[in-house]
Amino acid sequence: MKNNRRKFFKTIGLATATSIIGGLYPRQVSASKKVKWKMVTSWPKNFPGLGAGAETLANYINQLSGGSLTVKVFGAGELVPPLGVFDYVSSGGAQMGHSGAYYWKGKTEAAQFFSSVPFGMTAQEMNSWLYYGGGLKLWEEVYKYFDLIPRPAGNTGVQMGGWFNKEINSTDDLNGLKMRIPGLGGEVLARAGGTPFTLAGSEIFTSLQTGVIDATEWVGPYNDRAFGLHKAAQYYYYPGWHEPGPTLECIINRQAYNKLSKQLQKIIDIACKAANIDMLSDYMAKNYQALEYFEKEKVSMRQFPREVLVKLNKISDEVLLDLSYENKISKKVYDSYTNFLKRVRPWTLISEDGYLSSLK
């Protein structure tokens, strides 16, 4: 890994004489200091929401630096496969990546807390934990070992529970349920008696239509509509208990970051923060439009029964507790996360939820 990185920097260097951006903003930028970076992502190029968020982040950095740091976005598979992002940026193949931390549980179990865990924090709670509750510092500690610097860079908001061809009326209906649901959500389903599947996005529709699986989660109305999932399932369940506010991440190779001026480092940090709020705002606007479309298409919306959610919540607590036993850093992150959630939630219920449910 280290050798690769050194070789990379020798080859590419920090500035390129052939920069095509030169001279655009002569007042702000010294023309001799152009830096060109690559951002690899886990999403198809310009994928709605997630891929668009990566482009937004790159644009912000380009604009803020007046072209002195330009970031070129690569879709999944262009330089590395979707799940190759972490290793590639860690080794310096690209200076930057855009992905979701829960994909890296094979590297470090603790990573999952920095995206989303079942019955975990909402987007607003996550941001508060990360920026003001010590979460980001812990995230940096976890990723330091991999020569990566993490930054929150987006959020989808609460996702949907998924598309079902079986009604879920009680916890018994989870028994034997074949559902595409990866990660911790899948682990929870397994302990509840179901059979979790991990399928690539491209396999979901056919698997659902042919009955290979009974159900699938994906993202929310906006992304789900693009997949046409309403044509393969009878019921659309909410809420997305397994992903209540996933943070998307920007990861930066540490050596590359350290070679930047303080100003360019700040540009990346603050661009990520702006991209964070931008993605959630985008998702909200697109999700409600897709929801209206589903209503017109007479999609049957269902809420999980309370009994089912209570059981899944109890199992989730056990699954997260097990995570905390994995190693010392997992325990440290678990403690910080669960403590913050326990303390912030009463306020969320009085403020956000106290308002939203006041007229129901």
Add this chain to the structure above:
Amino acid sequence: MKNNRRKFFKTIGLATATSIIGGLYPRQVSASKKVKWKMVTSWPKNFPGLGAGAETLANYINQLSGGSLTVKVFGAGELVPPLGVFDYVSSGGAQMGHSGAYYWKGKTEAAQFFSSVPFGMTAQEMNSWLYYGGGLKLWEEVYKYFDLIPRPAGNTGVQMGGWFNKEINSTDDLNGLKMRIPGLGGEVLARAGGTPFTLAGSEIFTSLQTGVIDATEWVGPYNDRAFGLHKAAQYYYYPGWHEPGPTLECIINRQAYNKLSKQLQKIIDIACKAANIDMLSDYMAKNYQALEYFEKEKVSMRQFPREVLVKLNKISDEVLLDLSYENKISKKVYDSYTNFLKRVRPWTLISEDGYLSSLK
């Protein structure tokens, strides 16, 4: 006004040769192009949450520009009184201001939609409307007349309903209620039979303690605790139906903005976006801590009865509709706001609220 502005720019100019920041970031910044700006605010210097947000924004701009644009923050009363911010920035006395749009209803009634209106949008909904629903474009249109460019630059989240020395058990209890509640919320209370007061922050505690008023709204646990309001009232009511997610604003003098390079303009825009998410994250973390304090102090928390909220909601709809008759631009903003809210709320109830209330 125009003359003042011209005079101002003649006197101050755009760059000052005596900048003390010069040379700090020699790689990124051309030393000959330092710009120094003033930001006037409606908050006491470093006021928790709001004032801190103004400082954060100024810091972001300073850091992003590597010192080529430095913004100095002035607390309320230092250069102009709290409610003099709009005029002062409009006339070019300062290049930038930090305030709340509902203070400017005397200038243009439509402004109120860009901060918060009774039974209006939450923070996430506001951001979605402003960034992706045409809200910010309308805001720019409204402020253009005053030579101002607006940017969302913070949010408190859902506020509290306020501190009461009278129990609110039914709509009858609103009759004759003397409550410190300015703006549209006050108008709604008046139509519900109460008597709204407009008092400065410094007068609230004593007025409540001596019975001049029966109740007061302020902000939320964090700011309320600093005022010691729990020592002057018996009940702490939620939710803050009158301010369900107020956006704070950064206003920029248009001529000053237009003289900046494209890069510095982008720096301001994106810094505001980052400051927006930062303030809400700060408030969440501080509010839950203050709430815990109130719990320890055995503050009596109460939820407004549904009947009361239904009535206040109905009146609020009428008050907003009346606003729309004020003039053409009010109607245009009202239509955009209410249409977005009507369409986005079903998604909010399924996602955020569907999740948060699922286990209650």
